[in-house]
Amino acid sequence: MHLELNPYNPGSGLPPRVMGGRQQEMDAFDLIVARTKRDLPNRGMVLSGLRGVGKTVLLNYLRSHADNHGWFTIWLEGKPEAQGFTEVREKFARELTSAARRYNGPSGKDRLREAFGTIQSFNLALGVPGIKADISVSANRANSGTIDIDLEELVEDVSLALKADKSAFAIFIDEMQDLDQELLSALITVQHAAGQRGWPFYIVGAGLPNLPTTLSEARTYAERLFTYRTIGPLADTDAHYALTRPAKEMGAEYSQDALDVLLDASGRYPYFIQEFGKAIWDAAPSTPFTEEDAEVAVSIGRSQLDAGFFSSRWGRATRKERGYLRAMAHDGDAGSSTSQIAERLGVKVTALGPARAQLINKGIIYSPKYGQVAFTVPGMSGFILRQQED
Numbered sequence: 001m002h003l004e005l006n007p008y009n010p011g012s013g014l015p016p017r018v019m020g021g022r023q024q025e026m027d028a029f030d031l032i033v034a035r036t037k038r039d040l041p042n043r044g045m046v047l048s049g050l051r052g053v054g055k056t057v058l059l060n061y062l063r064s065h066a067d068n069h070g071w072f073t074i075w076l077e078g079k080p081e082a083q084g085f086t087e088v089r090e091k092f093a094r095e096l097t098s099a100a101r102r103y104n105g106p107s108g109k110d111r112l113r114e115a116f117g118t119i120q121s122f123n124l125a126l127g128v129p130g131i132k133a134d135i136s137v138s139a140n141r142a143n144s145g146t147i148d149i150d151l152e153e154l155v156e157d158v159s160l161a162l163k164a165d166k167s168a169f170a171i172f173i174d175e176m177q178d179l180d181q182e183l184l185s186a187l188i189t190v191q192h193a194a195g196q197r198g199w200p201f202y203i204v205g206a207g208l209p210n211l212p213t214t215l216s217e218a219r220t221y222a223e224r225l226f227t228y229r230t231i232g233p234l235a236d237t238d239a240h241y242a243l244t245r246p247a248k249e250m251g252a253e254y255s256q257d258a259l260d261v262l263l264d265a266s267g268r269y270p271y272f273i274q275e276f277g278k279a280i281w282d283a284a285p286s287t288p289f290t291e292e293d294a295e296v297a298v299s300i301g302r303s304q305l306d307a308g309f310f311s312s313r314w315g316r317a318t319r320k321e322r323g324y325l326r327a328m329a330h331d332g333d334a335g336s337s338t339s340q341i342a343e344r345l346g347v348k349v350t351a352l353g354p355a356r357a358q359l360i361n362k363g364i365i366y367s368p369k370y371g372q373v374a375f376t377v378p379g380m381s382g383f384i385l386r387q388q389e390d
């Protein structure tokens with residue numbers, strides 16, 4: 001097939017040409033927007049799931065939806081390293097400034113102008129200069145230097161300005177499990193305050209499967225503040241649609257056998273659907289795609305995944321951490337008990353604490369429950385078992 005017409009898009013956060021499924025999450029968010037228009041209260045939303053299931057893509061979709069409804073939106077991405085903490089704050093300040101410039105609600109616009117001073121001083125408190133020189137810094141708002149207080153004052157001033165337009169202030173946060181404790185706690189606290197006082201302010205977060213636990217550990221009441229949604233592999237019909245529809249739009253078809261092979265190999269994971277779809281398009285001499293084309297595509301797709309999706313994570317692990325991951329790989333993707341890993345490696349569980357903590361910090365594994373660890377990347381165990389010892 002013509003390479004330049006390939007309609008698939010494997011990659012981190014890359015929007016698919018055709019989005020399969022996720023209707024429930026879209027509807028749930030649409031309901032928040034509709035209720036906000038009527039001044040009714042809502043919870044924030046948290047999406048969690050393994051790597052490559054489509055969290056970033058979905059979060060982007062929800063943000064565009066909010067933007068289309070005239071919301072004041074900003075986008076943050078958690079970063080695990082200490083240097084990342086500063087970057088996130090800088091991004092916060094810049095996003096606030098640009099959202100304030102973009103905002104065009106008929107009534108809230110003037111009130112938001114009054115809140116500009118608060119935004120300005122909040123930005124300064126984060127160490128980033130704000131909007132423009134002719135707007136003065138608010139003398140007594142969002143300038144205490146304590147992020148809890150400053151964030152709350154900022155959210156109060158901005159969201160009350162938007163209330164006049166039945167709009168809302170939303171912070172979309174990707175890789176939310178990687179936010180630093182200080183900012184994370186401050187955000188949850190302000191979501192709590194907003195709910196109690198009727199401010200239209202929502203956090204919409206996405207992250208790894210341990211995100212709900214991370215939130216509850218930061219603030220116990222976080223459990224009640226958000227609607228939690230697990231994002232997993234697509235349902236059969238949605239996976240079928242995500243695979244066949246892009247090809248159809250470009251004039252190509254799959255034979256039933258080809259479809260069966262690819263859907264089975266993909267495990268209905270969105271990232272794999274894109275990778276195998278891309279591979280069959282590039283490898284097939286003509287349409288309809290045959291079973292043989294599909295088998296070739298699975299082998300090309302797998303080597304692409306090995307070279308990128310899996311190896312980018314593997315490459316970040318130290319020698320010792322790789323030993324830990326190898327010991328986990330024997331249990332497949334289902335997860336392992338930490339005591340069993342220690343037994344396999346012939347050491348005490350406590351001796352493995354640092355490697356385990358580092359792998360969690362790097363987002364390669366997570367702890368589904370006490371004494372257990374599992375890969376965040378579907379198919380990682382198979383990849384590891386294919387690797388030579390080094």
Ligand SMILES: Nc1ncnc2c1ncn2[C@@H]1O[C@H](COP(=O)(O)OP(=O)(O)OP(=O)(O)O)[C@@H](O)[C@H]1O
Binds near residue numbers: 010011052056242271
């Ligand atoms: N609903 C969907 N239908 C079809 N393809 C999708 C869907 N969602 C995501 N994809 C595709 O899957 C791939 C991964 O998506 P995305 O980066 O959003 O996953 P993620 O869950 O954020 O992964 P990570 O945890 O690594 O950040 C992309 O190539 C994207 O185009």
Ligand SMILES: [Mg+2]
Binds near residue numbers: 012013057174
């Ligand atoms: Mg992502």
